[in-house]
Amino acid sequence: MPYPALATNQQPSTSWLNTNYSDQVVSTVLSSGKPAGTEGQLIAVTNQDRLEVYTGGAWVRIAHWSAAGRTGTVLRRAATQSIATATDTKVSFDTEDTDTDGFIAVTATDITIPSGLDGIYAITGSVVWASSPGANSNVRIELTGTTGDYRTCVGTSTVAYQNQGVSATVGLSATNTIALRCYQATGAGINITARLEVWRLCR
Secondary structure, eight states: OOOOOOOTTOOOOHHHHIIIIITTSOEEEOGGGOOOOOTTOEEEETTTTEEEEEOSSOEEEEEESSGGGOOEEEEEEEEEEEEOTTOOEEOOBOEEEEESSOSOOSSBSOEEOOTTOOEEEEEEEEEEESSOOOTTOEEEEEEESSSOEEEEEOTTOSSOOSEEEEEEEEEEOTTOEEEEEEEOOSSSOEEEEEEEEEEEEEO
16 A cells, blocks of 8 residues: 655645554454455454454454464374275374364364465374384375375385374465375284374465
8 A cells, every 4th residue: 555755734634544554553453353454454363363464355364473373273083093904094083182263173084274274384294003004104194175295104114113204384275175194004904093283384
C-alpha cells in the first residue's frame, strides 16, 4: 500500500490515518476480532501467539512467538500394531499428543493438511520393531496430492536395527496427505510402535 508523506501544515485526514497508520502498524487482536484487512497488513493474534498477514483475501499464519502458537501434530502408535511380512503397511495412529488444527482424527492412518495451512512442513517419523525386521526393511513417508516419497532402508543386511526413522522438509498444500509406512520380509508378522511429528515451519 502507498505511504505518502504529509505535506507541511497538512492536517491528517481519517482516510490518511487509516491507510498510512492503522493499516500499517502491527495491531494486537483476538482471534475472534480480526479486522477486515488490507493486503499486506499484519496482526498479532494474542490469544493464539501468532502473527498473521492479510493476503487480500484471507488472514494467513506466518509466524508464532511461543510453543502455544505452533501449527502441527504429534502422533503415536501406542498400542502395538502387527506388520505382516512382505506387506507395505500404513501405521495406524491411536494417540494424539498434539493436534492444533484437526490434522487427523485417531485412530487413523493419514494426516490431511487443513484449508488455509499450506506451507513448508518438517516431517519426522520413527518406528520401533519388536524384533529385527531383517533384510530390506524400510520406513517411509508417503505424500499424496504432491510429488514425494521419502524412505530409509537397511539394504540387504540380514540383521536390521529395530529403531528406524525417516524425515523430510517439504512444501504441502491443503488436502495433501501424509502417511507413515513400513515394510519387513522376515516371513512372519512383527509388532511395532511408532511416532510421527508434522510441524508447519512457514507459509
